[in-house]
Amino acid sequence: MSLTTTPPPGPEMGPASSALRRGSLPNRFPVALLAATAAVVAGVLLAFSSFGFVLWGLLTAVAYVVFVVTASARVEGGRKARDRLVTSLVYGCFLLAMLPLVSVLWTVLGNGFARFDPYFLSVSMNGVLPSMDAGGAYHAIVGTLAITGMATLISVPIGVMTAVYLVEYAEGRMKRTIMFFVDVMTGIPSIVAGLFVVALWIILFGPGATNGAAGAIALAVLMIPVVVRSSEEMLRLVPQDLREASYALGVPKWRTITKVVLPTSAAGLTTGIMLAIARVIGETAPLILTAGSSAVSINWNLFDGQMMSLPVFIYSQVRMGGAVNYERAWAAALTLILVVMLLFFLARMIGRLFAPKAR
Amino acid sequence: MTTTDAPKAAPPPTGKRRMGDVVFAGTARGSGILILLILAGVAAFLIVQAWPSLAANTANFLTSQAWEANVRESPAFGVAALAFGTVLAAAIALLLATPVAIGIALFIVYYAPRKLASLLGYLVDLLAAIPSVVYGLWGIGFLAPQLVPVYEGMTRYLGWIPLFAGPASTSARTILTAGIVLAVMILPIITAMSRDVFHQVPQGHREAALAMGATRWEMIRLAVLPFGKSGIVGGAMLGMGRALGETMAVAMILSPSLAISWNLLQSGNQTIAGHIALQYPEATGYGVSALIAAGLVLFAITLVVNMGARYVVARGNKES
Numbered sequence: 001m002s003l004t005t006t007p008p009p010g011p012e013m014g015p016a017s018s019a020l021r022r023g024s025l026p027n028r029f030p031v032a033l034l035a036a037t038a039a040v041v042a043g044v045l046l047a048f049s050s051f052g053f054v055l056w057g058l059l060t061a062v063a064y065v066v067f068v069v070t071a072s073a074r075v076e077g078g079r080k081a082r083d084r085l086v087t088s089l090v091y092g093c094f095l096l097a098m099l100p101l102v103s104v105l106w107t108v109l110g111n112g113f114a115r116f117d118p119y120f121l122s123v124s125m126n127g128v129l130p131s132m133d134a135g136g137a138y139h140a141i142v143g144t145l146a147i148t149g150m151a152t153l154i155s156v157p158i159g160v161m162t163a164v165y166l167v168e169y170a171e172g173r174m175k176r177t178i179m180f181f182v183d184v185m186t187g188i189p190s191i192v193a194g195l196f197v198v199a200l201w202i203i204l205f206g207p208g209a210t211n212g213a214a215g216a217i218a219l220a221v222l223m224i225p226v227v228v229r230s231s232e233e234m235l236r237l238v239p240q241d242l243r244e245a246s247y248a249l250g251v252p253k254w255r256t257i258t259k260v261v262l263p264t265s266a267a268g269l270t271t272g273i274m275l276a277i278a279r280v281i282g283e284t285a286p287l288i289l290t291a292g293s294s295a296v297s298i299n300w301n302l303f304d305g306q307m308m309s310l311p312v313f314i315y316s317q318v319r320m321g322g323a324v325n326y327e328r329a330w331a332a333a334l335t336l337i338l339v340v341m342l343l344f345f346l347a348r349m350i351g352r353l354f355a356p357k358a359r
Numbered sequence: 360m361t362t363t364d365a366p367k368a369a370p371p372p373t374g375k376r377r378m379g380d381v382v383f384a385g386t387a388r389g390s391g392i393l394i395l396l397i398l399a400g401v402a403a404f405l406i407v408q409a410w411p412s413l414a415a416n417t418a419n420f421l422t423s424q425a426w427e428a429n430v431r432e433s434p435a436f437g438v439a440a441l442a443f444g445t446v447l448a449a450a451i452a453l454l455l456a457t458p459v460a461i462g463i464a465l466f467i468v469y470y471a472p473r474k475l476a477s478l479l480g481y482l483v484d485l486l487a488a489i490p491s492v493v494y495g496l497w498g499i500g501f502l503a504p505q506l507v508p509v510y511e512g513m514t515r516y517l518g519w520i521p522l523f524a525g526p527a528s529t530s531a532r533t534i535l536t537a538g539i540v541l542a543v544m545i546l547p548i549i550t551a552m553s554r555d556v557f558h559q560v561p562q563g564h565r566e567a568a569l570a571m572g573a574t575r576w577e578m579i580r581l582a583v584l585p586f587g588k589s590g591i592v593g594g595a596m597l598g599m600g601r602a603l604g605e606t607m608a609v610a611m612i613l614s615p616s617l618a619i620s621w622n623l624l625q626s627g628n629q630t631i632a633g634h635i636a637l638q639y640p641e642a643t644g645y646g647v648s649a650l651i652a653a654g655l656v657l658f659a660i661t662l663v664v665n666m667g668a669r670y671v672v673a674r675g676n677k678e679s
Contacts, residue, residue: 083574090470093462094479097550100543101486107501108493158390165387178391180669181398187597187665188401188658189604191632195654196401198647199408207647221397228394254383282490285606285636293640311492311607318496318611326500333493340488 023076030068030084037064061092105337112334115327121335125308126297130320137332139298140313144339146302147212147291147309148281151219156273158220159227160262166228167235168257185225193221194286201290212302215291215309219280226279230272234265267354274347278340284311310336405655412436412648420652426617426634428649429642436649438656440617444534444628445657448609449602451538451623456546457595463546464553465579480554487547495611498540503531503612510535510624527624532614535623537630540608545598552597556590556675557583589675596668600661609633631657 038060045051045059065088073081120136128135162182166175197218201209238261246256262269287293292306293316299307308316310332317329416434418425423437467480507529514525527533564582573581584591610633617634618627629637635650635657642650 079574079577083576086576086579087470090462090466093459094466094471096459097463097483097486097546101482101489103501104489104493104497107497111500158393161387161390162394165391169384169387170391174391178394181395183669184662184665185394185398187600187604187661187668189606189632189661191604191606191635192401192405192654192658192661195635195651196404199404199651200400202408202647203404221401224394224397252377252380254377254379257383278488282492284490284492285610285632288636289639311490314492314496315607315611318499329496330500333496336490337493340490344485344488 024080025072025075029071033068033071034060034064037067061088061095064088065092108330108333108337111327111330113331115331116334120328120331124296124298128296130317131322131324133324135328137310137313137328137335139295140308140310140332141335142298142300143212143291143295143307143309144281144311146300147215147219147287147307148277150213150216150302151223151280152273152277154216154220155223155227155276159224159273159276160231160269162224162228163231163235164257164262166232168253168261182225182228185221186229188222190218190222190283191285191289193218194289196221197286197290210290210292210306211304212291212299212307215287215307216302218286218290219283222283222286223276223280226276227273230275231265231269234268234272235261237268238264267350270354271347271351274343274350278343278347281343282311282336282340284315287312288315310339402658405651405658408648409652409655410648412645413652415645416649424617424619426638426649429644429646431644434645434649438631438653440619441629441631441634441653442656442660443619444613445603445630445632445660447628448534448538448541448630449599451535452541452545452602453595453599455539455542456549456598457591459542460546460549460594460598461553461591463550464557465583467550467554468557469575469579469583483547483550486543491544491605491607492611494540494544495608498536498608498612499532502540503536506531506536506539514624522621522623524622525624528626530614530626532612533624533626534613534620534628537609537612538623540612541602541605544605544608545601548601549591549594549598552594552672553587553591556587556594559590560586589671593668593672593675596664596671600664600668603664604632604657604661606632606636610636 038056041060041063042051042056045056065085068088069081069085072084076084121141122138123134123136124139125135125137126139162178166178170178197214200217201214242260242264243256246260247253251259287309291309291312293308293312295306295308299305314329314332314336317325317332412428412434413420415432416436418427418435418437420437422439423435424440426436428434428436463483467476467483471479507527510527510531510533513523514527517523518525560583564586565578568578568582609630613629613633614626615634615637616627616629620627631653635654638646639650
């Protein structure tokens with residue numbers, strides 16, 4: 001801290017302020033330099049008629065980093081130059097991560113639209129040869145709804161009750177153990193969950209038994225820990241005062257939980273559950289093992305025979321490898337992404353609209 | 360509440376155990392215990408079903424590279440090649456993703472404009488929302504064709520490094536492509552963990568560094584990174600657990616084969632998860648049991664990695 005108060009630097013200031021200003025690039029310098037570099041690189045590329053957005057972006061980025069670091073090293077010195085280098089890299093990292101996101105969404109949209117129409121969404125592959133220009137994903141949508149629905153029905157009660165136990169009842173070793181193993185459970189590879197159900201089904205029903213229920217149980221294994229973690233967080237947000245007010249009125253603990261704690265956190269619980277659904281609805285590997293990958297007809301019965309689902313539909317079409325198959329795969333991918341995004345969006349909306357207002 | 364003449368801190372009304380309380384508490388406790396049982400069941404059922412093939416296996420399960428399991432008697436199979444492929448793919452993914460993820464986390468916490476930060480973080484989270492099968496489709500339908508010329512260039516100019524020796528695969532369906540897709544998939548996990556821990560860096564540490572005249576990078580190097588080390592390591596390990604177990608992207612990109620190859624630009628490697636997904640529909644005889652045995656190995660590896668990650672994170676939290 002300097003003891004003298006320096007007046008704010010301005011254009012009319014004397015040599016003292018120019019000394020202060022010396023050794024630093026103007027605030028707008030990076031933006032201007034970036035724009036200039038981009039323009040020059042675009043010009044050069046156009047002159048050689050080899051313009052491509054990826055190449056343009058890449059060359060601009062490299063040239064900009066070189067320019068800004070050199071300029072800074074000259075004017076501001078080594079430490080500032082290093083700071084600017086890191087700033088550029090950090091911005092670059094973020095942009096780099098956006099590349100695959102944009103690319104995935106773009107290619108799925110672009111390639112999926114060819115076949116994404118009411119016909120595709122309303123017919124199954126029953127009686128359609130893989131290379132025929134017909135057929136759709138209705139049976140896969142049915143399967144996805146049925147399997148994910150049953151997985152949700154299994155995992156929500158278990159998950160929410162476990163969260164209630166962890167927040168309201170458990171203490172000590174038991175609490176730590178369950179929390180630790182729930183964490184561990186989130187890391188189970190999805191294919192291992194599938195193999196678990198395969199092993200279970202062989203013991204219960206003999207080899208080769210595949211049906212939708214098996215898929216639902218595999219998904220439930222993956223879904224339970226996600227539901228527990230999100231519900232736990234939500235229940236912890238319920239103010240202690242509400243519980244105590246309820247106790248003070250002589251309400252027993254279980255009525256307090258069902259009538260006060262759970263309704264208060266209902267919006268948060270719903271959000272968490274929907275995000276959990278969004279996560280498992282795209283699971284493929286466990287369903288290939290448990291619900292089969294060759295069903296072609298509409299099957300609403302979870303306990304009878306193979307059941308197709310959207311992700312497995314994508315996979316099996318890719319495995320067939322023809323041009324039409326790829327078109328179907330892209331269209332199904334578009335459907336799946338739309339469903340996931342819808343769930344994501346709804347979850348956020350519910351969380352925002354119905355959340356108890358903070359006072 | 361004006362009268363506070365009851366200094367006795369009454370416990371929640373547990374004077375007499377009501378029927379409802381007992382039932383409800385029992386259900387809640389039962390759910391928690393059920394989760395432990397499920398986890399134990401996963402391990403137990405896998406072991407039970409893997410045992411027949413392991414007992415009949417004529418090759419060494421851990422060192423053999425063969426996979427002759429679809430037979431009725433004397434199968435010979437091992438996970439050596441698969442385990443190698445799994446670790447290699449995860450290592451590539453980790454190597455590519457960790458630095459970028461740290462960069463993104465720093466960007467969101469310290470560089471991005473405050474108002475935009477949460478929106479930008481949400482964009483990164485969207486990467487985690489895309490199903491793995493869509494990543495696989497993208498990898499094989501879009502990314503791999505784009506990478507063919509890149510790989511050819513790499514063999515031409517970097518071919519003297521054994522990792523990149525030519526000739527490059529003409530379809531780019533190689534372990535490096537799989538590793539790149541896996542890196543994209545684990546990016547949001549590592550970013551989220553790093554972000555969390557960067558948010559927790561005490562303001563005093565940061566301001567002390569800045570007050571000493573440190574630039575923003577010096578502040579990050581002196582105050583943020585040392586504090587966030589355990590979070591970054593934990594996040595990277597969680598990401599690695601995910602990459603080890605990821606199935607679809609790998610199964611769709613890699614062609615079915617079994618070899619131990621350090622060459623990243625040629626096809627040949629396969630991972631445990633990918634192998635299970637590709638082989639399961641055709642498995643006969645000891646096949647299913649052998650695949651379950653492979654799954655057991657994968658389960659064990661991911662379990663160790665995940666527990667390690669939780670341990671590192673928990674220890675970091677305790678220290679700070």
